Amino acid sequence: MSATSYFAVAAATAAAAGMQLGPAIARADLHNITYVARVDGLAPGSQATFVTGDKQTNMAQLSTVPGNAFEAEAVLADPHQAGMKVSVRWPYSVNVHCEIDVDHNVFTQVDQVVRPTPGNSDPMNGVLSCGAPLPNP
Numbered sequence: 659m660s661a662t663s664y665f666a667v668a669a670a671t672a673a674a675a676g677m678q679l680g681p682a683i684a685r686a687d688l689h690n691i692t693y694v695a696r697v698d699g700l701a702p703g704s705q706a707t708f709v710t711g712d713k714q715t716n717m718a719q720l721s722t723v724p725g726n727a728f729e730a731e732a733v734l735a736d737p738h739q740a741g742m743k744v745s746v747r748w749p750y751s752v753n754v755h756c757e758i759d760v761d762h763n764v765f766t767q768v769d770q771v772v773r774p775t776p777g778n779s780d781p782m783n784g785v786l787s788c789g790a791p792l793p794n795p
Contacts, residue, residue: 689737692759695720695744696727699752708742709734713793720744727755737765741790748774748784756788765789 695706697720704720710732720728734740737760744754751773758765766789774784 688733688735689760690762691732691734691737691740692762693730693732693740693742694727694755694757694759695742696725696755697721697744697746697752698755699724699750701746701750701752703747704750704752704754705745706730706742707745707792708732709740709790709792712739715792724752737761739790740765741787741792743785743787743792744772746772746774746784746786748776750774754786756786758789 691709693706693708697704700722701720702722705717706720706728707715707717708730710716710730711734716730718728718730720726732740740758740760742756742758744756746752746754751771753769754772755767755769757767768786768788770786772784772786
């Protein structure tokens, strides 16, 4: 190989290396969020509401079969904004499991009996919250 060929190969290699080693584009790291909710008892009409994005939530009906877990996925830049609430309707009283995993590690978990009170106008009546508070609609 001639000196010119060596120079061309060296220049191409240096250019490729420079492109790979150049400054990274600034961006927030994203985190995989897994929401897990389970009602350990009969409680038809139970719901899970969870954060899906910046000031955005989603709601899902929970299984009417006791012990079946609900799971949902989201991607958030700040895992401290992950939050969920599980609502149980009166007259049911059940043990509720609420868990939030961040990047496949348990971030927060709450297990508690939820007993809604009839006639109570408190919006948190019959609700178990875990993680961050949900954004206002």
